Amino acid sequence: MTRQLLFGNHAFCEGAIAAGVRFYAGYPITPATEIAEFMSRRMFEVDGTYIQMEDELASLNAVMGASVTGVKSVTASAGPGMALIQNELGQAVVAEIPAVVINVGRAGPGIGNATRSGQMEVMQARYGPNGECPAVAISPATVEEAFWLTIKAVNLSETLRTVVIVLAEGLLGLQRAVVDLPDYSTIEQTERPRPTMPPSEYSGAYIANELTDVPPVADFGTGYKTILNTVGIQPRGGGDGSTQGGRLENQDFTIRRLHEKILSRKDEVIMTERHQTEDAEVVYIAFGTQAQSAYLAMQQARAKSVKAGMLRLITIWPFPEDAVRECCAKARLVVVPEMNLGQVRMLVVNALADTEAKVVGVNHVDSTYILPEEILAKTEEFLP
Amino acid sequence: MSADAKKNRPDPMTPLDDLIGQYADMPPGNFRYCPGCGLGMAQSALMRAFHRLDLDISQVASAGGSGCYAVMAHYFKSNHVHGSHGRACAVATGMKLANPELTVLTLQGDGDCLAIGGNHFIHAARRNIDITVICFNNFGFGDTGGQLAPTTPKGSVTETSPFGMPEEAFDPCKLAIGAGASFVARSTVAHPVHLTKTLAEAIAWKGFAFVEVLQHCHVLWGRRNGMPEAMDMLNFYREKSAFNTAAISEEECFGSPIYEPDGEQDINFVLGVLHKEQRPELGEELAKLRQRVKGDAS
Numbered sequence: 001m002t003r004q005l006l007f008g009n010h011a012f013c014e015g016a017i018a019a020g021v022r023f024y025a026g027y028p029i030t031p032a033t034e035i036a037e038f039m040s041r042r043m044f045e046v047d048g049t050y051i052q053m054e055d056e057l058a059s060l061n062a063v064m065g066a067s068v069t070g071v072k073s074v075t076a077s078a079g080p081g082m083a084l085i086q087n088e089l090g091q092a093v094v095a096e097i098p099a100v101v102i103n104v105g106r107a108g109p110g111i112g113n114a115t116r117s118g119q120m121e122v123m124q125a126r127y128g129p130n131g132e133c134p135a136v137a138i139s140p141a142t143v144e145e146a147f148w149l150t151i152k153a154v155n156l157s158e159t160l161r162t163v164v165i166v167l168a169e170g171l172l173g174l175q176r177a178v179v180d181l182p183d184y185s186t187i188e189q190t191e192r193p194r195p196t197m198p199p200s201e202y203s204g205a206y207i208a209n210e211l212t213d214v215p216p217v218a219d220f221g222t223g224y225k226t227i228l229n230t231v232g233i234q235p236r237g238g239g240d241g242s243t244q245g246g247r248l249e250n251q252d253f254t255i256r257r258l259h260e261k262i263l264s265r266k267d268e269v270i271m272t273e274r275h276q277t278e279d280a281e282v283v284y285i286a287f288g289t290q291a292q293s294a295y296l297a298m299q300q301a302r303a304k305s306v307k308a309g310m311l312r313l314i315t316i317w318p319f320p321e322d323a324v325r326e327c328c329a330k331a332r333l334v335v336v337p338e339m340n341l342g343q344v345r346m347l348v349v350n351a352l353a354d355t356e357a358k359v360v361g362v363n364h365v366d367s368t369y370i371l372p373e374e375i376l377a378k379t380e381e382f383l384p
Numbered sequence: 385m386s387a388d389a390k391k392n393r394p395d396p397m398t399p400l401d402d403l404i405g406q407y408a409d410m411p412p413g414n415f416r417y418c419p420g421c422g423l424g425m426a427q428s429a430l431m432r433a434f435h436r437l438d439l440d441i442s443q444v445a446s447a448g449g450s451g452c453y454a455v456m457a458h459y460f461k462s463n464h465v466h467g468s469h470g471r472a473c474a475v476a477t478g479m480k481l482a483n484p485e486l487t488v489l490t491l492q493g494d495g496d497c498l499a500i501g502g503n504h505f506i507h508a509a510r511r512n513i514d515i516t517v518i519c520f521n522n523f524g525f526g527d528t529g530g531q532l533a534p535t536t537p538k539g540s541v542t543e544t545s546p547f548g549m550p551e552e553a554f555d556p557c558k559l560a561i562g563a564g565a566s567f568v569a570r571s572t573v574a575h576p577v578h579l580t581k582t583l584a585e586a587i588a589w590k591g592f593a594f595v596e597v598l599q600h601c602h603v604l605w606g607r608r609n610g611m612p613e614a615m616d617m618l619n620f621y622r623e624k625s626a627f628n629t630a631a632i633s634e635e636e637c638f639g640s641p642i643y644e645p646d647g648e649q650d651i652n653f654v655l656g657v658l659h660k661e662q663r664p665e666l667g668e669e670l671a672k673l674r675q676r677v678k679g680d681a682s
Contacts, residue, residue, distance in 0.1 A: 023481070023482050044670075045678075053477075054504060057504075058474035058477075061467060061468070062481075063478060064475055065478025065479040065481075067478075068463070071483070073478070087468050088467075088468055088471065091467055095467070220463040220479065220483065221442070221485060225442070225461050225463065228464065228465045228467075229464065229466035
């Protein structure tokens with residue numbers, strides 16, 4: 001174990017390396033730039049590859065290219081860069097190429113405010129790519145968690161054969177904290193399912209019978225013929241462009257399977273943290289850096305004899321609806337503090353549609369921390 | 385070359401049936417090219433190039449995007465990523481850097497490679513990464529129904545240039561050289577032996593190799609420009625092409641094609657290897673870098 005003073009952005013990198021990542025392609029963009037800078041050094045120290053590409057599109061495509069050869073690969077971006085790569089993100093998801101994308105959120109639309117932080121891509125993570133694309137997105141709250149959740153992201157991307165987004169914020173990327181880094185050889189790494197049959201019996205990377213299947217895929221250059229073609233959408237019958245069954249049947253099966261393979265592994269994917277929610281009449285639901293304020297607000301509310309509880313969403317997508325419902329079973333009021341105009345609040349409202357709980361937000365889009373006092377004021381304003 | 389070596393060298397015109405078993409994986413049912421399409425000829429030339437180089441097909445990896453050519457890789461026994469439109473050079477860069485043992489190709493159309501993918505193309509050329517970019521140039525977007533591309537000869541009619549293409553076209557080879565490609569060649573499907581040899585030389589080249597393959601689309605471009613049959617266009621390539629010999633000046637090798645059916649200046653194509661220059665290859669440079677970083681650490 002070594003103790004290091006790390007930026008959040010550096011902790012992502014160390015987590016990726018600990019998880020076995022040996023390829024990084026990126027394009028500098030504030031506030032994610034330190035990830036590229038750090039990786040341009042570290043990747044070569046661990047016998048990996050760093051390449052700075054011509055844009056974010058190229059970065060994620062190079063990551064896909066490296067990943068299909070079996071090398072775990074990561075890219076990072078922010079704001080407009082994340083907007084730019086939505087198409088590539090969807091392509092990696094439908095082609096089922098494992099990859100991790102770290103989004104160090106900035107604020108505002110368009111080029112936004114590069115040096116300011118936001119939590120404004122919650123909906124983008126799920127609905128950004130075209131064509132009903134599923135998402136796995138996890139959101140760290142501290143620098144230490146940035147390390148551990150990046151490991152988790154890489155492992156999930158492998159076992160699920162999908163893209164995992166680390167949904168972070170500039171406030172976290174540029175925050176420094178002391179982190180105890182473990183011996184990386186003790187880190188549990190998972191691998192994508194690979195074929196166990198001889199090449200002659202392998203008929204492609206998309207052979208699935210059940211909606212919950214994650215089909216095995218052979219790394220390029222290992223003697224198997226692997227065609228990662230998703231036209232039509234994914235030929236279930238084989239990798240040769242032929243289809244078994246009707247094309248529309250394949251399309252329906254594949255789109256549903258891309259979601260179902262994730263949703264059927266909720267225990268593995270969905271992570272939350274609960275504090276005093278058993279008897280809570282007021283529940284604060286927060287994620288990322290703003291969870292800290294929600295936690296403090298809960299403590300202060302309890303001191304005033306308000307039965308307050310707190311739910312931290314670590315996994316944002318798939319959205320932890322069950323956890324929200326469980327924690328809000330006795331709730332009369334739910335407050336959702338977030339650095340956007342109510343994206344998670346909308347999801348909470350949806351999850352609690354059948355209850356009487358009132359759901360309100362505390363929303364900052366000026367990139368300043370939401371203070372516990374603001375959450376408490378909101379509580380007093382609305383508590384019936 | 386000794387007589388024996390000459391004898392053992394695979395004949396560039398090996399019968400196709402022999403090659404299909406070795407390299408191709410033809411699906412049952414329809415062959416997806418239009419009748420008479422140049423892509424079938426390009427595909428057989430590529431198979432012959434594999435044969436000529438005695439390549440292990442399982443170590444060949446390619447990347448492509450959208451376009452008529454996109455089905456080609458599915459007919460090979462190699463590995464392939466059919467990714468998003470235009471990004472093949474970036475995918476191929478990742479593949480080659482992550483596994484330098486692979487023989488990496490991109491199969492791209494002119495629209496894919498030079499319009500939407502132009503940025504990735506020039507940067508891959510600049511890096512001199514050891515990949516071979518094969519650009520099937522049919523003067524337009526075939527898969528979407530014959531719209532103009534950056535390679536559509538000025539003056540010619542397409543679905544989105546009904547009054548004649550008003551813009552100047554790219555000379556893809558000149559662009560590749562300008563961007564730093566270390567091997568640049570042009571051939572046509574009307575010259576199958578030349579095409580086979582050119583593709584083989586490009587694939588064997590250490591560094592970024594670019595081959596522009598003039599491949600006719602008589603259905604969408606030819607029909608609108610007075611060449612409605614496949615043979616019309618094959619004859620057109622034969623008549624309008626010249627091989628790059630000592631008699632041809634460097635300036636004559638390049639140019640933006642102009643289509644003037646009644647004018648004297650018609651489209652001209654100089655075929656052959658137009659540029660060759662040994663430069664350090666990116667993958668090897670990074671391997672040296674790793675050694676150096678390790679040396680510093682110890």
